[in-house]
Amino acid sequence: MKRTVEEHAARFDEHAPAYDDSKTPEYRACADLVVDHAAPGADDVVLDLGTGTGAIALALAGDAERVVGRDISEGMMDEARAKAADESIENVAFDYGTFREPAYDGPATIVVSNFAMHHLANEEKREAIDRIAAYDPDRFVLGDVMFFGEPDPDEPFFSPDVDDPATVGHLVDALTDAGFAVTAAERVHDQVGVLVAERHSDREAAP
Numbered sequence: 001m002k003r004t005v006e007e008h009a010a011r012f013d014e015h016a017p018a019y020d021d022s023k024t025p026e027y028r029a030c031a032d033l034v035v036d037h038a039a040p041g042a043d044d045v046v047l048d049l050g051t052g053t054g055a056i057a058l059a060l061a062g063d064a065e066r067v068v069g070r071d072i073s074e075g076m077m078d079e080a081r082a083k084a085a086d087e088s089i090e091n092v093a094f095d096y097g098t099f100r101e102p103a104y105d106g107p108a109t110i111v112v113s114n115f116a117m118h119h120l121a122n123e124e125k126r127e128a129i130d131r132i133a134a135y136d137p138d139r140f141v142l143g144d145v146m147f148f149g150e151p152d153p154d155e156p157f158f159s160p161d162v163d164d165p166a167t168v169g170h171l172v173d174a175l176t177d178a179g180f181a182v183t184a185a186e187r188v189h190d191q192v193g194v195l196v197a198e199r200h201s202d203r204e205a206a207p
């Protein structure tokens with residue numbers, strides 16, 4: 001991680017009030033794909049890591065039993081909480097938690113994360129993915145800055161001083177090593193995509 005958790009939190013606290021007005025078309029396409037692939041049912045509990053102002057969490061709350069949002073920036077989550085209150089969405093809760101220590105004991109049948117994991121170094125992404133796998137979710141949908149090829153140094157979709165995106169290959173390796181089958185890879189841009197990773201838990205096998 002190129003900045004500490006505290007430094008990232010302070011940066012996002014500062015950006016929080018303007019964050020929802022700063023979204024690019026690539027971000028929007030990625031978020032829509034994460035929502036579509038997550039597709040919770042009425043019995044699903046969704047965990048959204050790096051939930052920010054709650055774009056994904058709030059979009060999924062109407063279909064899920066419950067949504068748990070975790071983030072390190074109280075400023076971002078204050079925006080999320082305000083939107084939940086404005087929209088009278090009551091089955092969503094936003095609290096402090098990191099990728100590696102989400103401060104949530106489960107259950108989580110679906111885990112999602114959008115535009116957040118690229119703040120972690122590659123080894124930390126592996127640890128985060130292992131932590132996600134420990135929830136034994138049916139699927140993990142990851143939308144993020146990720147490299148489908150050599151990133152164009154003149155047009156980075158990320159800030160090299162604060163962001164640390166991985167290649168798609170690295171993410172697929174980490175997901176596969178954690179016991180997921182990667183069932184879809186959606187390329188939004190050379191540097192933005194969505195991976196769908198599934199596990200087949202005992203829940204499906206139960207009579």
Ligand SMILES: C[S@@+](CC[C@H](N)C(=O)[O-])C[C@H]1O[C@@H](n2cnc3c(N)ncnc32)[C@H](O)[C@@H]1O
Nearest residue numbers: 012050051052071072073076098099114116119
């Ligand atoms: C670009 S925003 C994305 C927010 C939201 N997922 C969305 O789609 O709009 C990235 C978020 O990741 C959070 N974040 C950064 N590092 C984190 C970490 N180690 N653990 C949890 N959240 C983190 C930031 O606080 C920020 O809210």
